[in-house]
Amino acid sequence: MKALTRFVFFFLICCFRDSQAIVKLPRLISNGMVLQQLSRVKVWGWGAPAEKVSVTFNGQVYDTTTGEDGKWITTIATPKAGGPYEMKIKGTNELLVTNILVGEVWLCSGQSNMVLPLERVKEKYADVIAATDNPLIRHFFIPTRFDFNVPLDDFQSGRWETATPENILRFSATAYFFAKDIFEKYNVPVGLINASVGGTPVDAWISEDGLREFPGSLALLNQVKDSSYVNRIRRQENAVSREWYTRLRRNDEGMNGPVKWFEADYDASGWKTMNLPDFWDNQGLPNTKGVVWFRKEIEVPASMAGKAARFFMGRIVDSDSVYVNGRFVGTIGYQYPPRRYQIPEGLLKPGKNIIVARVINTSGRGGFIKDKNYEIRTADASINLAGLWQYKLGTRQEPLADVTFFQYKPAGLYNAMISPVINYGIKGVIWYQGESNTSNPSGYKSVFSSLIANWRQKWNQGDFPFIYVQLANFMETKSQPVESQWAQLREEQRLALGVTNTAMAVAIDAGEWNDIHPLDKQTIGKRLALAARKLAYDEQKLVSSGPLYQSMQIRKNKIVLSFSHTGSGLIAKGAQQLKHFAIAGADKKYVWANARIKGHKIIVWSHEVKQPLSVRYAWADNPASANLYNKEGLPASPFSTDLN
Structure with a gap:
C-alpha cells in the first residue's frame, strides 16, 4: 500500500509538471493569421520556466528558451506575400498553426466609426457585400476590455475571420473598404487587427508612461486604479438605473x-x-x-x-x-x-x-x-x-443620471487591447477617432501626437505609417461664421500632420448632419488607402490628399493663401465660386469672404474688412457648402490661419 501511495504521488507530480510545460500561444497567433511580409516578426507564448521551444516556419527552425516567468519569444523572417503556410511550435507539447498568409498587416483603432461593422451599412452597400468572397482579406476584432493596473499580454477571445459571406458583416466597414482597395491595388493578402471602442477619448489608448506629460490624465488613472472605488461607483449607478427603470415600468x-x-x-x-x-x-x-x-x-x-x-x-x-x-x-x-x-x-x-x-x-x-x-x-x-x-x-420622469463609462478612462484600453498586440508585426495604423474629444478640443494635437509616439516606441518598428481620419461634417449648418469645437478639433488633427510619417483623410464631405455615424464608409476607406499608397507604399507621384493650407501673405486688403497637395490644380467643386471662406481683422470678427483661385493659390477678401489679418475655411460643425478641391477630386482640409 505504501509503495502504491508513493507511485500515485510521483505520478501526480509528473502530471503537474507536464501540465505546466504545455506551450501556449496568444490568440493573435492562431489559424488564419496574416503576417507582415518581408519582415522579421515576433512569435511568442508561454511555457514552463527554462523550457526549450522551437518554431518552424517556411523551412526554417528558430530555437528559444522560456524565461523564469515562463514567457518565450523569438523572431522569424517572413517571405514576400503569399501562402498559405503552416507554423509548428514545439516544446514539451507540439502546436500547429495553419492557413497562415503573408501580406500586409494594419492595426485599425479609434472609436465607434472604426468599430461600425458592415452590418450597419448593409442597405447602402448591398451590392458590394453580395459580391464579397475574398479569403485573402482577414479581420481580427478585439472585444472591449480595459485594465487600469497592468498591461495585459493576451485577449480573452477573438479569432481571425476571412472576408466571406458568412463573416463579412462583422468586419469594420471603414477597415474593410481600406483593405479592399489595398488588395485590389497590390494583389496581396491584407490582415486587419481591429482594436476600437465606441465613445472613447484619445488618452484611453495611451500607456501610463506615455501619459507622463498629462498630469490630469495621470491623476484620473490613479483614481480608477482603485478597484474598490470603481466597484462602488458601478454598484451605486446600477442601483439608480434599476430603480429608474423599475419605476418607469x-x-x-x-x-x-x-x-x-x-x-x-x-x-x-x-x-x-x-x-x-x-x-x-x-x-x-x-x-x-x-x-x-x-x-x-x-x-x-x-x-x-x-x-x-x-x-x-x-x-x-x-x-x-x-x-x-x-x-x-x-x-x-x-x-x-x-x-x-x-x-x-x-x-x-x-x-x-x-x-x-x-x-x-x-x-x-x-x-x-x-x-x-x-x-x-x-x-x-x-x-x-x-x-x-x-x-x-x-x-x-426626471432625467436618468449619467453613468460612468470606465472604458473611457486613461490607459485602460491601451493595457487591455493594445498591449497584447505590440509584439505583432504591422505595416502601420489607420485611426478614426476624435468625436469624444470635441467637448475640449484644445490640446488634442499634443495628446494625439503623444499617442503616435507612444505606440511607435512600444512596437519598436521605427516610425511606421500612421494614417487617420479627420472628423466628418456633423450637426446642423449655420448661415453665418461661428465658433465651432468640431472645427477646432479638425484643426488640431490637421496640425498633427507635423508628426513624422503621418497622413490624414479629410471627411467633411462624407458625413451626415443628423448622424455621428455616417453611412459613407467607402469614401473614408478609399481615402485612407490612397494615403497609404503614398505614405506606406511609396507611390510618390500619387495625389493622395486634398489641398492643405501652408502659409498666407497679406497684400493690402487681401490675403493670399498657399497650399500643398494642390495636384493638377484647384477647383470650386460644383459651383462657379468658392464657398465657406471667412475673413477677419484685428477684432477677430469673421465675415463671409470672397475667394478666387489664382494658379495654385487662393486670394481672399471682403469689403467689410479693410485690414484683414486672418482667414478661416470650412470652420463649422457642418461646413456642408465648402467646395475647395483639387482636380483629382479630393477636398481641402478646413483650417484657420490665426491658430498656426
Whole structure:
C-alpha cells in the first residue's frame, strides 16, 4: 500500500509538471493569421520556466528558451506575400498553426466609426457585400476590455475571420473598404487587427508612461486604479438605473391598463397627433423624459399583404419597442443604431394595419431623427411612415443620471487591447477617432501626437505609417461664421500632420448632419488607402490628399493663401465660386469672404474688412457648402490661419 501511495504521488507530480510545460500561444497567433511580409516578426507564448521551444516556419527552425516567468519569444523572417503556410511550435507539447498568409498587416483603432461593422451599412452597400468572397482579406476584432493596473499580454477571445459571406458583416466597414482597395491595388493578402471602442477619448489608448506629460490624465488613472472605488461607483449607478427603470415600468399607463396600448384593438381615438419625424418637445411635449407612445394607422394594399417586409424607423432617441398589429417586431436600446426590423410573413393584412412605437427617453431631446428612412418595404412596394402619428404620454420622469463609462478612462484600453498586440508585426495604423474629444478640443494635437509616439516606441518598428481620419461634417449648418469645437478639433488633427510619417483623410464631405455615424464608409476607406499608397507604399507621384493650407501673405486688403497637395490644380467643386471662406481683422470678427483661385493659390477678401489679418475655411460643425478641391477630386482640409 505504501509503495502504491508513493507511485500515485510521483505520478501526480509528473502530471503537474507536464501540465505546466504545455506551450501556449496568444490568440493573435492562431489559424488564419496574416503576417507582415518581408519582415522579421515576433512569435511568442508561454511555457514552463527554462523550457526549450522551437518554431518552424517556411523551412526554417528558430530555437528559444522560456524565461523564469515562463514567457518565450523569438523572431522569424517572413517571405514576400503569399501562402498559405503552416507554423509548428514545439516544446514539451507540439502546436500547429495553419492557413497562415503573408501580406500586409494594419492595426485599425479609434472609436465607434472604426468599430461600425458592415452590418450597419448593409442597405447602402448591398451590392458590394453580395459580391464579397475574398479569403485573402482577414479581420481580427478585439472585444472591449480595459485594465487600469497592468498591461495585459493576451485577449480573452477573438479569432481571425476571412472576408466571406458568412463573416463579412462583422468586419469594420471603414477597415474593410481600406483593405479592399489595398488588395485590389497590390494583389496581396491584407490582415486587419481591429482594436476600437465606441465613445472613447484619445488618452484611453495611451500607456501610463506615455501619459507622463498629462498630469490630469495621470491623476484620473490613479483614481480608477482603485478597484474598490470603481466597484462602488458601478454598484451605486446600477442601483439608480434599476430603480429608474423599475419605476418607469410601474408607472407606464400603456403597459399597466386592462388593454395594452400596443394592442391592435385598443381605442386611441382620444390621442393627440404629432408630425413625425421630429423631436417631441417641438410638438407638444417640451422637456419630457419618460415614455411616450406613438400609434399610426396605415393602409396596406393587397399586393403587400401577407408578405415578409422590412420595417425602417430611422433613428429614435433613446430606445424603442415596435409593434405591428399588436405583435412585437423589434427593439433597440440606445439612440445610435438605425431601426431596421423584420415583419414576418402573414402579419400584414390588406387594408387597415396598426403600427405602435413605445419610446423611452432618458435625457436630452426625445423623438425621431429627421432625414432618415421611415417606411415599410417589401421587394416590390413600400409605405411611407412619415407624417401624422397619434401620441400619448405613458409616464413622465426626471432625467436618468449619467453613468460612468470606465472604458473611457486613461490607459485602460491601451493595457487591455493594445498591449497584447505590440509584439505583432504591422505595416502601420489607420485611426478614426476624435468625436469624444470635441467637448475640449484644445490640446488634442499634443495628446494625439503623444499617442503616435507612444505606440511607435512600444512596437519598436521605427516610425511606421500612421494614417487617420479627420472628423466628418456633423450637426446642423449655420448661415453665418461661428465658433465651432468640431472645427477646432479638425484643426488640431490637421496640425498633427507635423508628426513624422503621418497622413490624414479629410471627411467633411462624407458625413451626415443628423448622424455621428455616417453611412459613407467607402469614401473614408478609399481615402485612407490612397494615403497609404503614398505614405506606406511609396507611390510618390500619387495625389493622395486634398489641398492643405501652408502659409498666407497679406497684400493690402487681401490675403493670399498657399497650399500643398494642390495636384493638377484647384477647383470650386460644383459651383462657379468658392464657398465657406471667412475673413477677419484685428477684432477677430469673421465675415463671409470672397475667394478666387489664382494658379495654385487662393486670394481672399471682403469689403467689410479693410485690414484683414486672418482667414478661416470650412470652420463649422457642418461646413456642408465648402467646395475647395483639387482636380483629382479630393477636398481641402478646413483650417484657420490665426491658430498656426
